[in-house]
Amino acid sequence: xxxxxxxxxxxxxxxxxxxxxxxxxxxxxxxxxxxxxxxxxxxxxxxxxxxxxxxxxxxxxxxxxxxxxxxxxxxxxxxxxxxxxxxxxxxxxxxxxxxxxxxxxxxxxxxxxxxxxxxxxxxxxxxxxxxxxxxxxxxxxxxxxxxxxxxxxxxxxxxxxxxxxxxxxxxxxxxxxxxxxxxxxxxxxxxxxxxxxxxxxxxxxxxxxxxxxxxxxxxxxxxxxxxxxxxxxxxxxxxxxxxxxxxxxxxxxxxxxxxxxxxxxxxxxxxxxxxxxxxxxxxxxxxxxxxxxxxxxxxxxxxxxxxxxxxxxxxxxxxxxxxxxxxxxxxxxxxxxxxxxxxxxxxxxxxxxxxxxxxxxxxxxxxxxxxxxxxxxxxxxxxxxxxxxxxxxxxxxxxxxxxxxxxxxxxxxxxxxxxxxxxxxxxxxxxxxxxxxxxxxxxxxxxxxxxxxxxxxxxxxxxxxxxxxxxxxxxxxxxxxxxxxxxxxxxxxxxxxxxxxxxxxxxxxxxxxxxxxxxxxxxxxxxxxxxxxxxxxxxxxxxxxxxxxxxxxxxxxxxxxxxxxxxxxxxxxxxxxxxxxxxxxxxxxxxxxxxxxxxxxxxxxxxxxxxxxxxxxxxxxxxxxxxxxxxxxxxxxxxxxxxxxxxxxxxxxxxxxxxx
Numbered sequence: 001x002x003x004x005x006x007x008x009x010x011x012x013x014x015x016x017x018x019x020x021x022x023x024x025x026x027x028x029x030x031x032x033x034x035x036x037x038x039x040x041x042x043x044x045x046x047x048x049x050x051x052x053x054x055x056x057x058x059x060x061x062x063x064x065x066x067x068x069x070x071x072x073x074x075x076x077x078x079x080x081x082x083x084x085x086x087x088x089x090x091x092x093x094x095x096x097x098x099x100x101x102x103x104x105x106x107x108x109x110x111x112x113x114x115x116x117x118x119x120x121x122x123x124x125x126x127x128x129x130x131x132x133x134x135x136x137x138x139x140x141x142x143x144x145x146x147x148x149x150x151x152x153x154x155x156x157x158x159x160x161x162x163x164x165x166x167x168x169x170x171x172x173x174x175x176x177x178x179x180x181x182x183x184x185x186x187x188x189x190x191x192x193x194x195x196x197x198x199x200x201x202x203x204x205x206x207x208x209x210x211x212x213x214x215x216x217x218x219x220x221x222x223x224x225x226x227x228x229x230x231x232x233x234x235x236x237x238x239x240x241x242x243x244x245x246x247x248x249x250x251x252x253x254x255x256x257x258x259x260x261x262x263x264x265x266x267x268x269x270x271x272x273x274x275x276x277x278x279x280x281x282x283x284x285x286x287x288x289x290x291x292x293x294x295x296x297x298x299x300x301x302x303x304x305x306x307x308x309x310x311x312x313x314x315x316x317x318x319x320x321x322x323x324x325x326x327x328x329x330x331x332x333x334x335x336x337x338x339x340x341x342x343x344x345x346x347x348x349x350x351x352x353x354x355x356x357x358x359x360x361x362x363x364x365x366x367x368x369x370x371x372x373x374x375x376x377x378x379x380x381x382x383x384x385x386x387x388x389x390x391x392x393x394x395x396x397x398x399x400x401x402x403x404x405x406x407x408x409x410x411x412x413x414x415x416x417x418x419x420x421x422x423x424x425x426x427x428x429x430x431x432x433x434x435x436x437x438x439x440x441x442x443x444x445x446x447x448x449x450x451x452x453x454x455x456x457x458x459x460x461x462x463x464x465x466x467x468x469x470x471x472x473x474x475x476x477x478x479x480x481x482x483x484x485x486x487x488x489x490x491x492x493x494x495x496x497x498x499x500x501x502x503x504x505x506x507x508x509x510x511x512x513x514x515x516x517x518x519x520x521x522x523x524x525x526x527x528x529x530x531x532x533x534x535x536x537x538x539x540x541x542x543x544x545x546x547x548x549x550x551x552x553x554x555x556x557x558x559x560x561x562x563x564x565x566x567x568x569x570x571x572x573x574x575x576x577x578x579x580x581x582x583x584x585x586x587x588x589x590x591x592x593x594x595x596x597x598x599x600x601x602x603x604x605x606x607x608x609x610x611x612x613x614x615x616x617x618x619x620x621x622x623x624x625x626x627x628x629x630x631x632x633x634x635x636x637x638x639x640x641x642x643x644x645x646x647x648x649x650x651x652x653x654x655x656x657x658x659x660x
Contacts, residue, residue: 007174015183021190027200030144032061037081037131038138044086045143047127053147056085056097056116056129057197061142064110065103067570079104079135085116087124096124104139115148152195159520162187166511167558170605170626177605177626178500181507188514197517207513208506209562211471212268212312212608216502218474219272222454224496225481226447227276230439236280237436247287248353251295254278255352258296259303259345263338265458266470267304267311267609271297275616283371284436289622294632295352297613298601302348302640304609305597306341307334309458312608313556313565313596317589322573326585327659336590336657340647344598344640351639355632372411377621379404385495443485450481501615508605512563521564524555525571533581542653544583545591546645548572552595553641557602557634565596584658587648594644602637604629 035043047053060083081104085097098116118127129145166184170177192198199207226232239250254274262270278296282289304310308318308330317323318333383400386393438444454477460466468476487493515521528551535543548568555564572592576585600607604614604626610633614624651657 011175011183015186018183018186018190022186022193022198024190025193025196025198027198029200029203030146032142032144034140034142035131036138036140037133039133039135041138043131043141044128045130045145047085047129047145047147049127053118053127054150055148055152056118057113057146057148058083058116058129059111059113059144060102061109061111062102062139063104063106063108064112065105065108066110067112067574079133081139081141082132083116084130084132085118086128086130087119088126088128089124093128093130094124096127104133104135115152118147146196148195148197155191155195155518156520156523158191159188159515159518162191162511163515163520163558171630173625176500177611178504178507181504181511185507185510185514188511188518192514192517195518199514199517204510208509211469212509212562213502213505214469214471215266215268215474216272216505216608216612217497218454218471218476218478219269220497221478221493222447222451222474222481223272223276224493225443225485225487226451227496228440229444229447230437231444231447232276232280233436234438235277236284239277239281240284247285250281250285251292252349254292255295255299255349259299262300262303262609263306263310263341265455266309267297267300267607268612269455269458269474270300270304271609271613272616274300275613276620279617279620279622280436289617289620290624290628291356293613293617293622294624294629295356297607297609298352298633298636299345299348300609301597301600301607302341302344305344305594306338311597311600313561314593316562316565317569317593320569320573322577323569323585323589326573326576328586328589332586333589333593336586336651337593340590340594340644340651343647344643347639347643348636351636355635372407373621375621376404376407376411379407446484447481450477450484453477453480496619498612498615498619501611504611504615505608508560509562512560515559516563516567521555521559521567524551524564525568529571529575532575532583537582540581541583541587542649544575545587545648545652548588548591549595549641549645549648552592553599553602553637556596556599557606557637560605561596561600561607565592568592568596584652587652587658590652591648594648595641598640598644599637601633601640602630603633606633606637 033045035045037043047056062081064081065078081102082099083102084095084099086093087096088094097118100112100114100116102112116129129143131141131143133139162184165187166180169175169180169183174180175183189198189204239253242250242253258270258274261274274296275293278292279289281287282292301311305314308314314333314337318328318330379400383397383404386397386400388394388397454473457466457468457473457477458470482490482493512521528547532540532544532547552561552564552568555561569592572588573585575581575583576588597607600610604610604624610629614629617624
């Protein structure tokens with residue numbers, strides 16, 4: 001009890017401190033400065049000296065060539081614009097900071113963001129951001145800047161410490177993972193505020209990937225209505241009869257099904273549909289659902305790596321214009337990835353058999369005891385969700401608590417009277433068939449029609465004429481089913497939606513984007529690029545494949561792979577297009593995709609499917625902790641990435657299969 005009070009006080013102190021940090025600066029966005037630069041007209045933007053600026057974070061919009069298109073191109077015929085920090089000293093202008101050069105091409109319109117270091121401002125009376133050009137035509141620019149304090153030099157360190165703190169909260173289960181993500185987001189936003197980089201509310205909301213949130217919400221709604229038909233219980237019974245009580249054949253089928261379906265349907269949707277069936281199946285077979293679910297989600301992440309639609313990082317990669325222009329299409333992406341993933345699946349299954357060989361997958365309790373324990377947790381959670389506002393609500397909550405106490409008493413009676421009684425659960429198949437059957441056939445037909453239509457549209461969403469992403473398709477499918485099923489008890493359906501999971505993703509997206517603003521993700525990418533460039537050319541491709549694969553895998557285990565992949569794509573494209581580096585782009589893309597997707601198995605929050613599976617399992621009374629998943633997922637991540645590394649080295653370094 002004392003430790004709990006101390007923990008609460010510490011967490012509250014951290015939140016309050018972060019809140020004061022966040023409120024220390026305003027979120028008013030700097031209005032852009034509009035200037036025109038020509039050979040005979042230097043543009044100068046005054047920088048106030050009321051606060052000491054050690055750095056200037058600039059965003060310059062104009063007809064500039066994007067960085068990823070500069071590599072390997074000869075732009076000597078184009079003119080450049082130079083941005084320089086200057087100061088007035090003793091009546092004349094002197095350079096007082098960094099200089100940056102930008103290539104102008106009026107076929108482009110690009111915003112270049114960079115940070116310029118400012119020399120000591122104590123010796124100058126005025127400070128300016130100056131723009132010079134050697135070309136006679138005027139070039140219009142839109143310029144925004146923010147002055148940063150000297151502590152901005154260590155912003156990547158602050159980001160790393162915040163991420164470490166969040167993982168300590170999750171690993172040791174000091175708070176719920178959703179609250180841990182919220183605390184981390186607030187700390188990151190507070191740190192940005194102290195560095196004079198506080199984002200506005202609108203910008204913070206834009207950091208949330210609503211495509212993923214919409215996909216989860218829509219599919220959770222579909223599954224919530226679908227579950228009222230009894231189809232999950234019926235499918236569990238059919239699987240039980242098919243397996244004839246044998247555990248490993250059933251486990252093999254579930255893992256294989258999860259991996260194959262995730263290759264063609266995104267892995268989040270696969271887990272949303274498969275998890276309820278698996279839980280009911282485990283209850284029928286008296287198995288521990290957590291072990292089965294962790295195996296399924298691991299194979300779902302592996303299978304989703306095989307195609308361009310199986311995992312969000314792959315969608316981001318194949319949608320990039322520069323990667324498309326290099327000749328990488330859906331077909332070529334799938335061909336190169338699918339072959340390697342087959343070997344990864346084989347290795348993962350072998351490791352699964354080894355890791356589970358000494359584990360008793362059966363529940364430690366007999367089926368009826370395990371079911372009563374789960375029922376107690378469900379009644380307790382339901383009672384705690386009832387608000388105590390009116391007298392009627394107090395009565396309802398009291399009745400639910402009484403029901404929970406009755407079930408607990410029944411549980412105690414069962415435990416006391418049981419003496420090696422043979423379970424009727426598995427022995428009496430007729431009783432199971434009576435208990436697990438379709439309860440609402442009309443609703444099953446309606447739900448099946450809508451679900452099939454939604455899945456078909458998932459396959460067709462990349463068609464140019466279909467202007468809907470996965471999120472919109474899932475949301476519209478949920479609305480269709482709510483109307484078609486004539487749902488009146490909407491509260492019952494909404495209770496089946498994993499709101500804690502949705503809130504976790506929203507907080508996680510904000511946290512990762514804030515860490516990106518602090519430069520953590522970019523630092524990882526640039527350090528990797530510098531390492532690759534420093535290697536002799538005859539070994540450069542091998543080192544590049546190994547570095548990108550393992551950096552992506554390790555980072556995606558601890559950092560959400562969506563913002564990481566987004567930050568890594570320009571670095572990979574630049575490496576692939578730079579003639580001085582002399583690396584083919586396609587193998588680097590395969591390494592990035594394999595590392596980002598397979599790395600999601602490393603931790604519980606490494607991939608969206610992991611979090612969704614854990615949320616559904618927790619709702620059914622089977623919590624999957626960070627440590628439980630880590631013991632299974634992290635070795636899987638290491639082995640599958642090792643296999644992927646060997647595959648990439650053989651195909652691309654040894655054989656030279658480097659064309660798209």
